[in-house]
Amino acid sequence: MTLFAVHISDGVLTTPWLAGGFALAWLMLWAGWWKLREDEIPRVAILTAAFFVASLIHIRVGPTSIHLLLTGLVGVLLGPRAAVAIAVGLLLQVLLIQHGGYWTLGVNTCVMGAPALLCYLLFRALQRVPWVATPIARGLLVGCSGGIWFLSAVYSLTLLCNTSLTQLDEAALTLANARLLNPWIAGGALLFAAIAIVLERRLETTPEFPLGFLIGEMSVLLTVALNCVVLLAGGETHWPIAPLVLVIAHLPFALVEGVVLGFAVGFLAKVKPEMLGIANRACV
Numbered sequence: 001m002t003l004f005a006v007h008i009s010d011g012v013l014t015t016p017w018l019a020g021g022f023a024l025a026w027l028m029l030w031a032g033w034w035k036l037r038e039d040e041i042p043r044v045a046i047l048t049a050a051f052f053v054a055s056l057i058h059i060r061v062g063p064t065s066i067h068l069l070l071t072g073l074v075g076v077l078l079g080p081r082a083a084v085a086i087a088v089g090l091l092l093q094v095l096l097i098q099h100g101g102y103w104t105l106g107v108n109t110c111v112m113g114a115p116a117l118l119c120y121l122l123f124r125a126l127q128r129v130p131w132v133a134t135p136i137a138r139g140l141l142v143g144c145s146g147g148i149w150f151l152s153a154v155y156s157l158t159l160l161c162n163t164s165l166t167q168l169d170e171a172a173l174t175l176a177n178a179r180l181l182n183p184w185i186a187g188g189a190l191l192f193a194a195i196a197i198v199l200e201r202r203l204e205t206t207p208e209f210p211l212g213f214l215i216g217e218m219s220v221l222l223t224v225a226l227n228c229v230v231l232l233a234g235g236e237t238h239w240p241i242a243p244l245v246l247v248i249a250h251l252p253f254a255l256v257e258g259v260v261l262g263f264a265v266g267f268l269a270k271v272k273p274e275m276l277g278i279a280n281r282a283c284v
Contacts, residue, residue: 146196152247208265
């Protein structure tokens with residue numbers, strides 16, 4: 001079923017969305033290729049390979065299959081070059097494993113490349129904060145990650161439980177928005193945030209872990225949210241329940257990617273800090 005995938009297949013979107021996707025993807029690729037240095041090519045190639053290999057490991061969840069996206073890792077390590085790695089990786093997926101589509105290559109590049117660039121900008125902005133590695137800041141980052149994940153789960157589950165197979169009701173959107181303002185839901189988000197903070201302290205992670213965890217989680221949430229918007233707004237078939245199932249299926253993987261990027265950032269900060277743009281600094 002073509003709708004149940006984070007890589008949109010051919011025949012799913014209308015022509016204007018396909019054309020717009022190629023136009024925007026071309027701009028992203030042009031920005032990524034602009035003044036690409038020879039010494040940057042190996043890093044782009046390695047992360048392209050990692051992005052492609054991650055897509056080969058699938059886990060079935062009901063009618064859909066999920067896998068690690070690694071868009072956060074690609075974005076943090078490549079910055080504006082991330083679009084190049086993602087576009088090449090998506091092309092390899094279409095050619096070698098028939099994952100995605102040729103006509104949707106532009107849209108898929110935008111859906112996965114835009115969150116990677118946003119995560120890169122967020123990472124660079126937060127790492128410039130002098131106190132980002134202090135215990136208080138680490139707690140805030142992990143707590144925000146936990147709270148955002150909890151609210152995302154509540155919002156998407158509310159929409160799924162109150163949406164018909166063929167129509168996304170306005171009443172469902174109103175109810176989902178109201179749930180976010182519910183004191184009990186807010187309390188649950190705070191409780192989940194507190195649990196995340198306690199777990200992070202118990203694990204005794206590196207000072208860079210909370211920032212990497214937030215970026216990794218956000219990369220998945222942004223990707224599946226953008227994918228959902230594209231399917232709902234530009235899909236040939238109006239079947240809103242499909243992208244909502246996709247979002248919910250990827251919620252556990254958002255936590256997994258957060259942990260992966262958290263440990264990756266912590267490791268690189270020790271052995272190769274210049275890859276994170278933090279040379280001559282002890283921590284992010």
